[in-house]
Structure formats: C-alpha cells, structure tokens
Amino acid sequence: MCRSSSALTFLGVTMKAGVLAAAVAFLPAVSGAKVTMNVPYVADGVDCMGFVAYDSAKCKSTSKCPAVMVIQDWNGMNEYEMARSCMLADEGYVAFAADIYGVNTPKATMQDWIAASSSHGSNATKYMGKISGAFTKLLTYDFVDATKLAAVGYCFGGTGMVNLAMVGHKGFPGIEFPQGLLGVASFHGGLANGYAAPASSTTRPKLLLHSGGKDDSNANIAKLTDALENVSAVYEISRYGPSVVHSFTEWDANSTGQAMYDPWVDGSSWKSTVRFFLELFKDGVKPVAKPDLAAMPAEYTKQDVSYVADGVDCLGYMVYKPSMCNSTKKCPAVMVIQDWNGMNAYEKDRAYLLAQQGYVAFAADIYGVNTPKATQSDWIAASSSHGSNATKYMNKIHGAFTKLLTYDFVDSSKLAAMGYCFGGTGMVNLAMVGHNGFPNVTFPMGLLGVVSFHGGLNSGYAAPVAGTRPRLLLHSGGKDDSNDAISKLTTDLEGVGAKYELTRYGPNVVHSFTDWDANVPGRGMYDARADYRSWGDTMDFLSKIFFGDGKGSMKPTAAQCNMNPGAKAAGTQVASSAMASSRAQVIALTLSLLCSAWTM
Numbered sequence: 001m002c003r004s005s006s007a008l009t010f011l012g013v014t015m016k017a018g019v020l021a022a023a024v025a026f027l028p029a030v031s032g033a034k035v036t037m038n039v040p041y042v043a044d045g046v047d048c049m050g051f052v053a054y055d056s057a058k059c060k061s062t063s064k065c066p067a068v069m070v071i072q073d074w075n076g077m078n079e080y081e082m083a084r085s086c087m088l089a090d091e092g093y094v095a096f097a098a099d100i101y102g103v104n105t106p107k108a109t110m111q112d113w114i115a116a117s118s119s120h121g122s123n124a125t126k127y128m129g130k131i132s133g134a135f136t137k138l139l140t141y142d143f144v145d146a147t148k149l150a151a152v153g154y155c156f157g158g159t160g161m162v163n164l165a166m167v168g169h170k171g172f173p174g175i176e177f178p179q180g181l182l183g184v185a186s187f188h189g190g191l192a193n194g195y196a197a198p199a200s201s202t203t204r205p206k207l208l209l210h211s212g213g214k215d216d217s218n219a220n221i222a223k224l225t226d227a228l229e230n231v232s233a234v235y236e237i238s239r240y241g242p243s244v245v246h247s248f249t250e251w252d253a254n255s256t257g258q259a260m261y262d263p264w265v266d267g268s269s270w271k272s273t274v275r276f277f278l279e280l281f282k283d284g285v286k287p288v289a290k291p292d293l294a295a296m297p298a299e300y301t302k303q304d305v306s307y308v309a310d311g312v313d314c315l316g317y318m319v320y321k322p323s324m325c326n327s328t329k330k331c332p333a334v335m336v337i338q339d340w341n342g343m344n345a346y347e348k349d350r351a352y353l354l355a356q357q358g359y360v361a362f363a364a365d366i367y368g369v370n371t372p373k374a375t376q377s378d379w380i381a382a383s384s385s386h387g388s389n390a391t392k393y394m395n396k397i398h399g400a401f402t403k404l405l406t407y408d409f410v411d412s413s414k415l416a417a418m419g420y421c422f423g424g425t426g427m428v429n430l431a432m433v434g435h436n437g438f439p440n441v442t443f444p445m446g447l448l449g450v451v452s453f454h455g456g457l458n459s460g461y462a463a464p465v466a467g468t469r470p471r472l473l474l475h476s477g478g479k480d481d482s483n484d485a486i487s488k489l490t491t492d493l494e495g496v497g498a499k500y501e502l503t504r505y506g507p508n509v510v511h512s513f514t515d516w517d518a519n520v521p522g523r524g525m526y527d528a529r530a531d532y533r534s535w536g537d538t539m540d541f542l543s544k545i546f547f548g549d550g551k552g553s554m555k556p557t558a559a560q561c562n563m564n565p566g567a568k569a570a571g572t573q574v575a576s577s578a579m580a581s582s583r584a585q586v587i588a589l590t591l592s593l594l595c596s597a598w599t600m
Contacts, residue, residue, distance in 0.1 A: 043133020071157030158189025171199025309399020424455025437465030
C-alpha cells in the first residue's frame with residue numbers, strides 16, 4: 001500500500017519509490033517455467049547489464065543445468081541475443097547474454113557501434129576481460145553447472161569465440177577462463193582482421209565455426225585451419241553457399257550481397273550447434289556403432305540385387321523396412337557408393353544404418369562382379385580405371401539409379417546418394433556435372449542431394465557445368481584434403497551457384513575417418529568424433545532435402561520470450577524500430593569494421 005507520495009511498502013518493506021522502481025527493474029519475468037531477467041554486473045571495471053533465460057523447473061540448486069554464454073554482435077546486446085538466449089533456454093540450458101560494451105557506452109547509431117566494436121577489437125585485454133567478467137557473474141548462480149559451460153558469438157562475438165579457442169583457458173596474460181568452458185561456437189565471426197595468436201601449453205575449448213562462402217575468404221579459412229592444427233585444437237569449420245554472406249543467422253538481415261539472412265544455413269548451423277552442445281554436456285562423442293548384419297531384425301528386408309550398368313554385370317545390395325516402404329507408402333531412397341576396395345561389408349553396414357532411419361538403401365557395385373578386388377593392386381587398378389574415365393564412372397552410377405527406380409516402394413522424387421573415399425569423389429563429380437551436364441547421361445531430377453565423406457580432392461574432379469544439380473554436403477579431414485583443394489572446390493561451386501556445405505574436422509583427421517577398421521596413423525585412421533559429427537549432419541541433411549525441413553530457426557515470439565522483464569538501466573535500451581529496420585543496410589556499408597578482431 002502507498003504510505004506517501006514518496007514511499008511505498010513492498011513485500012513488507014517500506015522504501016522510497018525510486019528504490020522500489022529499481023528493485024522491480026531486476027525482478028525476473030516468468031512465462032510458464034521459463035524465467036528471463038536483466039542482470040547487472042561489473043566486468044573489467046565497467047557496469048554491464050546482461051540477460052538471463054532459463055527453465056526454473058529444470059535448473060535449480062538441486063539439479064544444476066549447463067550454461068551457454070551468448071556474445072553479442074557489433075550493435076550491442078539487444079533483442080537478437082535475448083531471442084537466441086530464450087532458444088537456448090528451451091534446449092534446457094541457462095543462457096546468459098553478455099553485455100560486452102557496458103551500460104554507459106553509446107549504442108544508438110552506426111558511429112557508436114563502430115567506436116565500441118573497434119575499441120574492443122583493438123584491445124585484447126578489454127575484450128577478454130569483458131567476457132571473463134560475464135563468466136564470473138554467470139557462475140554466481142547456484143543453478144548453473146560450473147563444469148558444463150559453452151559460449152556462442154555472432155559477428156563481433158563470433159570473432160571473440162575464435163579468440164577464445166586460440167588463447168584457451170590459460171593462454172591470455174592475466175586472465176583465466178573456467179576449465180568448465182568445454183566449447184565455443186562462432187557464427188559469421190569475420191576473420192579478415194585477424195585473431196589472437198594460438199597459445200600453446202594450455203587446454204582450450206572445442207571450436208565450431210560457421211562461415212558463409214562469400215563472407216570469409218578462402219585464404220583466411222585456410223590460415224585458421226593451419227593455426228588450429230598447429231596447436232592440436234579440436235575444431236569443426238563449416239562453410240555454406242552459394243552466395244552466403246554476412247549475418248546469415250540474423251532474421252532481419254536483408255542487404256543483398258553484404259548481409260543477408262539465409263533460412264537453410266541458419267537452420268543447419270543451429271541444428272549443428274544444438275548437437276554440439278549435446279556432445280559437450282550430455283552424450284559425449286558417441287558415433288553410430290558398426291552394426292551386426294547377422295543380427296538384423298526380421299522386420300527388415302535385405303537382398304543382393306543383380307543389374308547391368310554400362311554393359312557390366314553388377315551385384316548391389318538393398319535393405320529396407322517393408323512395413324514402412326511399400327507400393328502404397330513409398331520411401332525416399334539413398335544410394336551408397338563404395339570406397340576404393342569395392343562394395344563390401346562396409347557399404348552394407350552403412351546401408352543398414354540408413355534403413356534404420358526409414359530410407360530404402362541401395363549399395364551400388366561400381367566395379368562389377370568380374371573385376372578383381374582381392375588385393376591392393378586390384379583396388380588401385382579398378383579405382384584408377386574409373387577415376388580416369390569419367391564416362392565409365394558416371395555410367396556406373398547412372399545404371400545403379402536405373403535399377404533402384406524399378407522398385408515400386410521407392411519415391412522417385414526423393415533420392416540422394418552418399419559416397420566414401422573413391423565414392424566420395426564421385427559425389428563431388430555429381431554435384432559438378434549436375435542432372436544433365438554429362439554427355440549422354442541424365443541423372444534423375446529426384447536426386448536432391450549428395451554427400452561426400454573423405455572423398456579425396458587432390459586428384460581433381462569434373463569441371464563444373466551450368467544447369468540444375470543436387471545439393472552437396474562434403475565432409476573432409478583437416479589433414480586429408482589440402483587447403484588449396486578445398487579453396488578451389490569452394491570457388492568452383494560458387495562459380496556455378498551450387499548449393500553446398502563443406503565441413504572440415506580436426507585436429508589430425510586424415511583419410512577414412514568414418515571407416516571403423518581404419519588404423520594406419522597419418523594416412524587412413526578412424527576418428528570417432530569426425531564420424532559422429534559427420535553422420536549427425538548427414539542425417540539432418542537428408543531430413544531437410546526429403547521432408548522440406550529447410551526452414552530457419554524459429555525466432556521466439558514475445559509470448560515465448562519476455563525480452564523486457566523490467567525497465568532497463570540507462571544506456572541499455574534495445575534498438576529502436578527505425579534502427580532495426582536499417583540494421584542490415586548499415587552493416588553492409590561498414591562490413592570491414594563489422595567484426596573487427598585483434599592480434600595478440
């Protein structure tokens with residue numbers, strides 16, 4: 001009740017009206033079990049105002065939750081970072097959107113953003129101190145699991161994530177980051193202005209980096225790859241195209257050629273990041289186990305398939321689940337193209353794993369039944385005879401598709417193919433020549449996507465041809481394909497407007513990283529994490545091309561995420577509608593300053 005015009009009673013305590021208003025400003029807002037609140041704190045001697053979102057039903061002192069820090073883009077911490085925080089809270093995490101600039105730093109105009117981002121980008125101690133201060137505040141909450149921390153950053157913040165991966169937990173002078181910081185994710189972080197020199201003799205978080213093919217240059221990606229390899233950092237770098245530029249995750253970005261939202265890339269990068277957090281916080285690295293075909297349940301049908309391709313007798317292998325895939329309920333189909341030693345148990349195993357996902361899987365026999373395949377010399381001869389004869393190779397793949405489409409339980413409008421090693425190179429060739437780009441060979445228009453695993457690019461591939469083509473997902477070891485080969489492929493794909501995602505894994509990921517039995521150090525070696533991550537991305541990819549799940553991440557509504565849980569302190573007002581409407585345009589005009597970084 002009111003006691004006077006200047007004093008009120010609140011929860012049994014009498015206080016002045018101004019004090020009450022300040023107290024109310026920091027009260028959490030609750031929607032269901034989701035709590036959002038403004039959080040005042042001090043970082044590097046500067047007053048800051050962060051934003052926290054979490055599920056109070058899950059995250060308690062008695063059942064702590066992992067926490068993810070969100071580092072802002074260049075125009076300050078505002079609704080965008082708050083929305084991403086609420087999305088992370090929906091995944092079961094405590095999300096903390098850090099205020100890197102501080103409440104008294106001007107953030108109203110483009111000039112303010114340039115000044116603020118530049119002052120941090122050129123001062124490593126200030127930037128790292130601000131991030132460290134935010135973690136210090138985050139760890140004061142008793143519902144946060146201090147052993148399970150991560151961070152994500154966008155634009156200016158994405159560059160910060162690269163720097164964190166470089167300096168590690170103890171590699172920056174005078175600043176230590178918590179050992180519980182297990183991983184960092186960078187979205188369109190901007191590498192052009194450099195980043196911290198990699199520190200040795202320190203542990204460091206894993207790095208997941210998402211980059212537009214027309215944002216970071218090939219040279220900067222190559223340089224980063226080498227730097228990460230040199231300090232044995234655990235990393236994954238994904239590049240997206242065609243014509244994917246800056247701000248591809250920002251729902252309102254709309255400046256063609258400079259800063260543009262891309263729903264497919266936003267959705268893919270977000271799903272990949274969510275699975276990254278599962279790896280860090282819950283599941284660890286859990287690749288699919290090598291299946292036991294002898295123990296395949298009776299509900300699956302498996303059969304050898306005789307067919308002729310390019311005039312050669314071939315013997316493929318098909319597996320599917322008839323209760324799901326039949327003439328009245330057709331299924332998408334995925335072709336598996338063999339590695340260099342022929343179609344054998346490995347391809348059959350992968351086919352069975354695909355059938356478990358509800359697809360018709362067909363392992364093609366590229367060499368043919370009468371081609372010798374007993375020795376390494378045989379493998380060299382057979383793979384070389386196809387690798388040097390594009391007509392033979394493409395005809396063999398085409399013949400396998402012709403056979404596959406004779407089955408009435410296959411949905412001919414939903415086809416994909418994946419290849420390993422020799423077969424992975426074939427997938428790159430398919431993406432290059434497209435549906436109608438190879439002389440006298442037409443691939444079905446229902447071929448929506450192809451996936452290449454450790455395909456081997458150093459020997460080259462078909463020249464790109466204009467026309468329609470399947471989308472390409474390529475998985476490469478950081479120590480398998482050369483940086484030059486990856487750069488050339490990126491340029492070639494961009495040149496014909498091909499839709500692609502190229503992902504590299506490290507450190508020390510070499511050839512055959514998905515082959516459970518590969519065990520030749522430095523040459524052909526199974527890598528559990530690269531297998532795990534590449535298979536997960538491939539399953540997402542197939543789901544998207546077959547079932548139209550190419551949408552972006554869903555921006556939370558006001559009802560789903562209260563981004564104004566209380567009056568903000570002076571200097572922390574979110575962007576006005578006018579500023580928001582011109583955001584992409586001003587970003588485009590100052591792209592070189594957008595994500596300024598630093599060199600230590």
